[in-house]
Amino acid sequence: MANNKNWHTVCHKQDLIADAGICALINRDEQVAIFLINNEQVYSIANWDPIGRANVLSRGITGDEQGEIFVASPLYKQRYSLTSGHCLDDDSITVRHYPTRIENEQVQILA
Amino acid sequence: MNTSVVTSEKQSSTKQKIVVIGNGMVGHHFVEQLCLSAGAQDYDITVLSAESRLAYDRVHLSSYFSGKSAAELALTTPEHYHKLGVKFELDAKVVSLNKNDKTVTTAGNKSFSYDKLVLATGSYPFVPPIEGNDRQHCLVYRTIEDLAAIEHSARQGKVGVVVGGGLLGLEAANAIKQLGLETHVVEFAPQLMGVQLDKSGGQLLRSMIEDLGVQVHTEKATKIITDGQDCNHKMEFADGTHLETDLILFSAGIRPYDNLAREFDLALGERGGIVVDNHCQTSDQDIYAIGECALWNNFIFGLVAPGYQMAKVAAAHIKGEDKQFTGADMSTKLKLMGVDVGSIGDAHGKTPQARCYTYENQVAQTYKKIVVSPDGKHLLGAVLVGDTEDYDSLLQYALNGIELPEMPESLILPSLLGEKPALGAESLPDSATICSCHNVTKGDIITAIDEGNTELKQLTACTKASTGCGGCSALLKNVFETELGKRGVEVKKDLCQHFAYNRTELFHIIKAEQIKTFEQLISKHGSGLGCEICKPTVASILASAWNDYILEDAHIPLQDTNDIYLGNMQKDGTYSVVPRIPGGEITPDKLIVIGEVAKEYNLYTKITGGQRIDLFGARLEQLPEIWKRLIDAGMETGHAYGKSLRTVKSCVGDTWCRYGVQDSMSMAIFLEERYKGLRSPHKLKFAVSGCTRECAEAQSKDIGVIATEHGWNLYVSGNGGMKPRHADLFATDLDDKTLVQYIDRYLMFYIRMADRLQRTSVWLENLEGGLEYAKSVVIDNHLGINDELEAQMQAIVASYQCEWKTTIENPEKVKRFRQFVNSGKSDSNVQFVTERAQIRPAREEEKHPGERIPTIDITENRPV
Numbered sequence: 001m002a003n004n005k006n007w008h009t010v011c012h013k014q015d016l017i018a019d020a021g022i023c024a025l026i027n028r029d030e031q032v033a034i035f036l037i038n039n040e041q042v043y044s045i046a047n048w049d050p051i052g053r054a055n056v057l058s059r060g061i062t063g064d065e066q067g068e069i070f071v072a073s074p075l076y077k078q079r080y081s082l083t084s085g086h087c088l089d090d091d092s093i094t095v096r097h098y099p100t101r102i103e104n105e106q107v108q109i110l111a
Numbered sequence: 112m113n114t115s116v117v118t119s120e121k122q123s124s125t126k127q128k129i130v131v132i133g134n135g136m137v138g139h140h141f142v143e144q145l146c147l148s149a150g151a152q153d154y155d156i157t158v159l160s161a162e163s164r165l166a167y168d169r170v171h172l173s174s175y176f177s178g179k180s181a182a183e184l185a186l187t188t189p190e191h192y193h194k195l196g197v198k199f200e201l202d203a204k205v206v207s208l209n210k211n212d213k214t215v216t217t218a219g220n221k222s223f224s225y226d227k228l229v230l231a232t233g234s235y236p237f238v239p240p241i242e243g244n245d246r247q248h249c250l251v252y253r254t255i256e257d258l259a260a261i262e263h264s265a266r267q268g269k270v271g272v273v274v275g276g277g278l279l280g281l282e283a284a285n286a287i288k289q290l291g292l293e294t295h296v297v298e299f300a301p302q303l304m305g306v307q308l309d310k311s312g313g314q315l316l317r318s319m320i321e322d323l324g325v326q327v328h329t330e331k332a333t334k335i336i337t338d339g340q341d342c343n344h345k346m347e348f349a350d351g352t353h354l355e356t357d358l359i360l361f362s363a364g365i366r367p368y369d370n371l372a373r374e375f376d377l378a379l380g381e382r383g384g385i386v387v388d389n390h391c392q393t394s395d396q397d398i399y400a401i402g403e404c405a406l407w408n409n410f411i412f413g414l415v416a417p418g419y420q421m422a423k424v425a426a427a428h429i430k431g432e433d434k435q436f437t438g439a440d441m442s443t444k445l446k447l448m449g450v451d452v453g454s455i456g457d458a459h460g461k462t463p464q465a466r467c468y469t470y471e472n473q474v475a476q477t478y479k480k481i482v483v484s485p486d487g488k489h490l491l492g493a494v495l496v497g498d499t500e501d502y503d504s505l506l507q508y509a510l511n512g513i514e515l516p517e518m519p520e521s522l523i524l525p526s527l528l529g530e531k532p533a534l535g536a537e538s539l540p541d542s543a544t545i546c547s548c549h550n551v552t553k554g555d556i557i558t559a560i561d562e563g564n565t566e567l568k569q570l571t572a573c574t575k576a577s578t579g580c581g582g583c584s585a586l587l588k589n590v591f592e593t594e595l596g597k598r599g600v601e602v603k604k605d606l607c608q609h610f611a612y613n614r615t616e617l618f619h620i621i622k623a624e625q626i627k628t629f630e631q632l633i634s635k636h637g638s639g640l641g642c643e644i645c646k647p648t649v650a651s652i653l654a655s656a657w658n659d660y661i662l663e664d665a666h667i668p669l670q671d672t673n674d675i676y677l678g679n680m681q682k683d684g685t686y687s688v689v690p691r692i693p694g695g696e697i698t699p700d701k702l703i704v705i706g707e708v709a710k711e712y713n714l715y716t717k718i719t720g721g722q723r724i725d726l727f728g729a730r731l732e733q734l735p736e737i738w739k740r741l742i743d744a745g746m747e748t749g750h751a752y753g754k755s756l757r758t759v760k761s762c763v764g765d766t767w768c769r770y771g772v773q774d775s776m777s778m779a780i781f782l783e784e785r786y787k788g789l790r791s792p793h794k795l796k797f798a799v800s801g802c803t804r805e806c807a808e809a810q811s812k813d814i815g816v817i818a819t820e821h822g823w824n825l826y827v828s829g830n831g832g833m834k835p836r837h838a839d840l841f842a843t844d845l846d847d848k849t850l851v852q853y854i855d856r857y858l859m860f861y862i863r864m865a866d867r868l869q870r871t872s873v874w875l876e877n878l879e880g881g882l883e884y885a886k887s888v889v890i891d892n893h894l895g896i897n898d899e900l901e902a903q904m905q906a907i908v909a910s911y912q913c914e915w916k917t918t919i920e921n922p923e924k925v926k927r928f929r930q931f932v933n934s935g936k937s938d939s940n941v942q943f944v945t946e947r948a949q950i951r952p953a954r955e956e957e958k959h960p961g962e963r964i965p966t967i968d969i970t971e972n973r974p975v
Contacts, residue, residue: 010932010933011932011933015926015932017664017667017668017927018664018667018668019640019667019668020667020668020675022929022932023930023931023932024931024932024933024934025931025933025934025936029939031931031938034932037640038640046178048177048178048940050174050177050178052682052684053955054682054683054684054940054941055684055938055940055941056672056680056684059672059675059676059680059684059731060643060672061642061643061646061647061668061669061670061671062640062668063609063639063640063641063642063643063645063646064609064639064640064641064642065608065642066568066608067639069640070642072642072643074671074672074680075680075682075684077643079643084183085178085183086183091578092170092171092174093174093177093179094174094178094179094183095177095178095179096178096179096180096183097183
């Protein structure tokens with residue numbers, strides 16, 4: 001597989017929900033959960049909840065744990081860091097984390 | 112890497128040169144031990160790695176298949192090594208070792224001289240000498256490259272076999288199962304995990320794994336692997352049977368990488384392994400061996416924790432400190448394919464005259480055994496399958512030689528008659544190891560607390576306790592709180608770290624200050640961004656107080672998934688749809704519409720325990736269309752998703768029934784219409800029965816109403832569910848108006864006072880003064896707040912709206928229900944199969960393989 005990564009433009013900034021998530025599809029079958037926090041920072045992690053085994057992370061509640069921004073899975077409530085994809089409740093689990101930016105009001109994901 | 116500038120050349124002349132061969136977990140741990148200690152500047156460290164990347168977490172290798180990337184598994188980075196001043200070479204396999212000149216040479220023909228050499232070369236997977244073992248799609252499970260090869264191979268096949276039913280073999284089986292293959296495990300011995308488990312434990316593990324769809328074949332010796340008819344390979348076994356498969360993973364144990372020692376004359380064990388002493392020194396005083404290549408006391412430790420201990424010992428010895436390796440605990444606790452397994456010490460009871468206690472529960476699928484000393488005073492070993500809850504305390508008994516209670520069996524028996532003898536944090540000696548991953552003792556924790564780490568977060572940060580496997584977190588918390596308690600520190604009961612108030616206090620603040628949004632509340636009375644605890648709690652309070660549309664932009668991020676999508680999320684991420692059917696009464700026309708919708712969208716249909724119809728399996732993006740159909744037919748949301756009024760169960764009362772004494776049907780419908788949409792700390796259920804025969808089972812509900820000759824009897828705070836509670840009789844022979852008044856007041860009083868997610872039953876039991884106090888407030892107006900309670904309820908009743916109606920009328924809100932913001936596709940992981948003529952979620956092994964697991968580019972972030 002190639003080493004090249006591309007910025008994928010997935011939606012307009014207005015499609016994001018403040019302090020909550022939406023889901024985008026990239027690379028044919030890759031689901032990415034995108035979150036807008038504090039109306040400025042935008043983060044993306046995989047939408048797949050490896051514990052609940054379903055594509056639901058975009059539908060969880062966001063928050064912070066001592067400043068570490070996370071989303072809690074809606075299935076069994078494990079929290080995943082939005083800055084690293086690391087599971088705050090189970091050290092052995094990390095979901096993929098994607099660099100994300102807003103360019104000209106467009107949301108872009110590096111993958 | 113001969114890039115040292117002149118100054119460092121000068122320094123290095125006074126420094127001791129340490130060369131480490133191997134950069135696995137243990138080799139890396141050694142480097143950190145040496146670099147992060149005082150005097151690190153005295154060493155000039157060079158790491159030679161045969162792999163093309165720096166150390167990574169091999170213990171959690173299988174998480175690669177659940178989405179972890181190679182970079183995320185990494186234990187260090189080139190930058191980090193640069194910062195530590197550690198030189199390293201990748202793809203640098205060492206081929207020659209000259210003990211006299213004290214140099215080693217790599218395959219690339221580079222030489223490195225050393226003062227001290229550390230062999231951390233690890234081990235390699237043993238592949239049994241079976242003819243055909245080198246065919247294509249015959250693989251091992253050891254490195255990140257192996258995983259990439261397995262993933263690649265799995266995409267081209269349907270069936271996978273793991274040869275070896277040990278710990279690693281079962282991990283490997285889980286991995287290929289996750290990749291969607293029909294999975295088999297072939298084991299030579301008569302049982303699984305023979306090292307850690309006894310026969311009964313192994314048997315139970317086998318049946319649990321088979322229930323998960325993995326086929327286990329024991330006592331099978333593979334003779335030859337040849338071409339298959341339906342698959343790539345055919346494995347022929349010594350007993351004449353055979354098995355066809357596309358992929359074979361060998362996981363039949365490890366062998367130490369000891370060839371350097373072998374070729375260059377260091378002492379070896381009879382069956383391999385580099386012989387080391389208690390300082391981890393080999394037969395050459397300047398050469399150390401640590402981890403899985405080292406043989407100590409004729410034993411190779413195949414776990415990472417003993418390897419870490421060896422790394423510490425070797426680093427200490429090089430620094431001139433006298434630390435000794437005296438063996439290591441091989442106890443393990445893990446989850447294999449969702450099955451809890453634990454093994455402690457002498458699991459097989461090999462100690463002479465040891466005695467065993469076993470407990471087996473075939474219904475719950477648990478097996479527990481403890482092995483105790485001949486005098487019954489000490490725990491020697493244990494086996495736990497299906498339930499490892501007791502692991503932590505058993506391990507403490509075993510490791511610290513704590514004297515067992517009079518009846519040791521009480522430690523593994525279910526606590527039917529009161530509590531188990533708890534191993535309190537008090538009874539542990541200061542030397543007790545709490546966290547074995549990082550070797551943190553109770554004494555270390557006490558020291559850390561005394562140094563001012565009085566929050567659990569600080570404590571774990573500075574001691575690293577519970578940051579490894581996390582298995583000790585409950586015990587750690589116990590020790591922490593006990594020690595804080597001893598020091599007179601109050602353990603806080605705040606809602607969460609964002610608010611230093613409980614729910615009742617927040618309710619009063621919100622009402623008193625007329626706060627309308629979470630934003631206002633947290634900026635004035637809290638801190639941070641909030642979390643999954645405080646956000647829904649505040650959302651519920653705001654709804655109880657002001658009853659706004661819950662999908663207002665400001666409220667959206669506060670809602671649990673059920674509220675935000677106005678449906679109940681099921682295990683596969685789909686939702687269920689429940690139209691309100693007040694009192695359980697429904698016209699044939701509406702029933703037909705529900706049936707038509709269920710048929711059109713292929714929804715699983717079930718009558719609920721509360722007289723309604725549940726429609727399961729709706730995809731997120733289908734919810735608005737489904738609800739539009741139902742609303743057009745005159746139905747509305749049943750709030751089955753909310754912490755709110757669910758159903759009012761009923762019987763037909765005196766309208767139809769020979770025994771009914773009041774019109775319970777009309778009353779049930781009236782109550783359901785009145786309180787529908789009311790948000791509360793916990794979900795609420797009502798029932799109305801038309802006579803004392805109690806067909807509606809009103810005495811197991813939060814609010815129960817039973818008709819009498821003279822009116823209604825009101826029952827409160829009953830509870831079905833996990834902890835059933837019979838409702839209390841609150842008032843008798845009430846007329847309609849008084850009944851409703853009392854219910855208004857009782858519910859609103861509960862909503863104001865109760866804790867987060869507290870049921871009416873638990874609330875009443877915890878209420879100071881109990882039922883009598885509640886009666887004095889609601890009936891006698893003891894607090895003088897009844898007008899207020901009634902007015903508040905009236906405001907809620909008056910501001911009711913069907914959330915689904917509001918939602919489907921607003922195109923912006925409907926957009927929230929798209930599966931993907933940039934595609935009209937559906938979630939390909941949501942798949943159904945048919946059972947009893949209806950759909951149900953497909954199990955893992957029934958799903959179409961392939962697509963759902965994100966592929967990871969393993970070449971990313973490769974060190975250059």
